[in-house]
Amino acid sequence: MLNWNLRKIFGTFASCLVLAMFIEQGFADEAGKVFRAGAATSNITPPLGEMIVGNWQPIPATNVHDELHARCLVLDDGDTQLAIVLCDNVGIPREVFDLAKQQIQDATDIPKSHLLLAATHTHSATTARGKSKMIQDEALTAYQTFLAQRISDGVRRALAQLEPAKIGWGSAQEPSEVFNRRWFVDDPALLSNPFGGVDRVRMNPPRGHKSLNRPAGPTDPEISFLSVQSTEGRPIALLANYSLHYVGGVRPGDVSADYFGYFARFIEQKLNARDQFPPFVGILSNGTSGDVNNINFTDAKPHRYGRYEKMAEVAEKVASRVYEAHQQIEFHDWVDLDAAATDLELKTRKPTEEMRAHFAALDEESSDTKRQGREAIYAKRVANLDKAPDTVDVPLQVLKIGDLGIAAIPFETFTETGLEIKAKGPLGKTFTIELANGSYGYLPTPEQHRLGGYETWMGTNNVQLDASEKIVDTLMELFESLQQPAQ
Ligand SMILES: [Zn+2]
Structure with missing residues (x-):
């Protein structure tokens, strides 16, 4: 039975050759994709x-x-x-x-x-x-x-x-x-920022604070x-x-x-x-x-x-x-x-006139409290941004x-x-x-x-x-x- 089937298959082999090759090619592509x-x-x-x-x-x-x-x-x-x-x-x-x-x-x-x-x-x-x-x-x-x-x-x-x-x-x-x-806190003393303003939320507030x-x-x-x-x-x-x-x-x-x-x-x-x-x-x-x-x-x-x-x-x-x-x-x-990847152009933030004035006034003071230290850090960071290009990709x-x-x-x-x-x-x-x-x-x-x-x-x-x-x-x-x- 098997031999007969094989003979039959081989008998039709020549006429199917082109089709077989085509199918074979297709399978090879599929099978060839190994992850x-x-x-x-x-x-x-x-x-x-x-x-x-x-x-x-x-x-x-x-x-x-x-x-x-x-x-x-x-x-x-x-x-x-x-x-x-x-x-x-x-x-x-x-x-x-x-x-x-x-x-x-x-x-x-x-x-x-x-x-x-x-x-x-x-x-x-x-x-x-x-x-x-x-x-x-x-x-x-x-x-x-x-x-x-x-x-x-x-x-x-x-x-x-x-x-x-x-x-x-x-x-x-x-x-x-x-x-x-970032937390909403009810105490304005916890909300000051180094720009002389008051925020609405506080990063890393004191633990368990009332x-x-x-x-x-x-x-x-x-x-x-x-x-x-x-x-x-x-x-x-x-x-x-x-x-x-x-x-x-x-x-x-x-x-x-x-x-x-x-x-x-x-x-x-x-x-x-x-x-x-x-x-x-x-x-x-x-x-x-x-x-x-x-x-x-x-x-x-x-x-x-x-x-x-x-x-x-x-x-x-x-x-x-x-x-x-x-x-x-x-x-x-x-x-x-x-x-896929691309570059997106974004505008660099630049200090306002008020900010520049705020940090310039600070330079003239000499006190060295923690808050002054924080403001000094931001004075430097803002000055740095001022020097940066207007946009960044x-x-x-x-x-x-x-x-x-x-x-x-x-x-x-x-x-x-x-x-x-x-x-x-x-x-x-x-x-x-x-x-x-x-x-x-x-x-x-x-x-x-x-x-x-x-x-x-x-x-x-x-x-x-x-x-x-x-x-x-x-x-x-x-x-x-x-x-x-x-x-
Ligand atoms: Zn971090």
């Missing part, structure tokens, strides 16, 4: 003695508590490659990321538009910034050059690890570790994540995203990746991915946390944590939620990839991974903007990585600008007041411009 992934980490720990920024006054690094990394993930759908890199730093200027992108583009097939490079926003790394966020550096420092090279080397190493892979994504909720740090009224904005409890595994199920990398500024609690002078580094270790343990080769890469990216930190302001007598204890606790919680949700996700053998980018969208914004973005992008994103699910591809300061919404507070002050925020709206509109246009998957 692959690779991941690698580059050590980006700075030399001791460099300046740690992220607090009011920079201090020199005197110890390394834990190494800093650029954590790199490369995805390949057979046609298109994307790379996502998270660096343990408070904020990296565009010049540094652009140098890394140029090096990657020169050495690989990945175009710049398909490279999403971002900082985690740990506050215990040394500076990778230049003198000003709004004035491009003419020459990069030794650490900036080193950082760019380590990022590009990490992407090239992740490319060298590419292997057939499956991919899945999902999300979990952890509302207990996110607090909006004048606390209500938070001025929302929080986003979602932890989004993306997981890649070998076809046999060996974990390759997991990229998570949570909208929490950082945790802190380091010894002064310590270099640390904060809870982002602990998360990478904990998720590796939970996925049972230790001591494998190529090494598993856990990555925690920062969502939209410009106005959200880890302080419960209504708690007047908080638990006293030891150094590093709190960040480990928060990272453990976030990794646990991701691990639980990870058990439920569906893995895909293949998804299509795409990316900020890089915006979107990635498409199947029906998952990732938006990239080079600012410390407010949570309500992140929630808006999640709601408006045209793909099945969307999240935002902030401080991506550059670092230009805080990005309050126009409504939050009206309320005032630290993040809105000129010199903390550097661009036109409706920038967040223009950015969301541009990101949505970029998402719409992406190709539809081939049928």
Whole structure:
């Protein structure tokens, strides 16, 4: 029976040859699209003695508590490659990321538009910034050059690890570790600003203070994540995203990746991915946390944590939620990839005549109270903005991974903007990585600008007041411009 069938098939073989070849070609195209992934980490720990920024006054690094990394993930759908890199730093200027992108583009097939490079926003790394966020550096420092090279080397190493892979994504909720740090308070003494005016909201008000009224904005409890595994199920990398500024609690002078580094270790343990080769890469990216930190302001007598204890606790919680949700996700053998990027021109904020007069009058006084210190800092920041170009081109980018969208914004973005992008994103699910591809300061919404507070002050925020709206509109246009998957 079988032989007869085979003879019959072979008998009609010649007449069907052309059709068969055509069909074969079609299958070959489909079958030829193998999804692959690779991941690698580059050590980006700075030399001791460099300046740690992220607090009011920079201090020199005197110890390394834990190494800093650029954590790199490369995805390949057979046609298109994307790379996502998270660096343990408070904020990296565009010049540094652009140098890394140029090096990657020169050495690989990945175009710049398909490279999403971002900082985690740990506050215990040394500076990778230049003198000003709004004035491009003419020459990069030794650490900036080193950082760019380590990022590009990490992407090239992740490319060298590419292997057939499956991919899945999902999300979990952890509302207990996110607090909006901007509060309406009933005491005007808490609302003064360095411009001689009075705000309506206060950043980081005193804990448990009787004048606390209500938070001025929302929080986003979602932890989004993306997981890649070998076809046999060996974990390759997991990229998570949570909208929490950082945790802190380091010894002064310590270099640390904060809870982002602990998360990478904990998720590796939970996925049972230790001591494998190529090494598993856990990555925690920062969502939209410009106005959200880890302080419960209504708690007047908080638990006293030891150094590093709190960040480990928060990272453990976030990794646990991701691990639980990870058990439920569906893995895909293949998804299509795409990316789009553009520059958006924004106006630089410039001081008014009143502001100039206010700071000029201050120069003539000699008292040295704390408030004067704060005003002196802003006098300098505003003078710096005055020297900056009138406009700045900020890089915006979107990635498409199947029906998952990732938006990239080079600012410390407010949570309500992140929630808006999640709601408006045209793909099945969307999240935002902030401080991506550059670092230009805080990005309050126009409504939050009206309320005032630290993040809105000129010199903390550097661009036109409706920038967040223009950015969301541009990101949505970029998402719409992406190709539809081939049928
Ligand atoms: Zn910060």
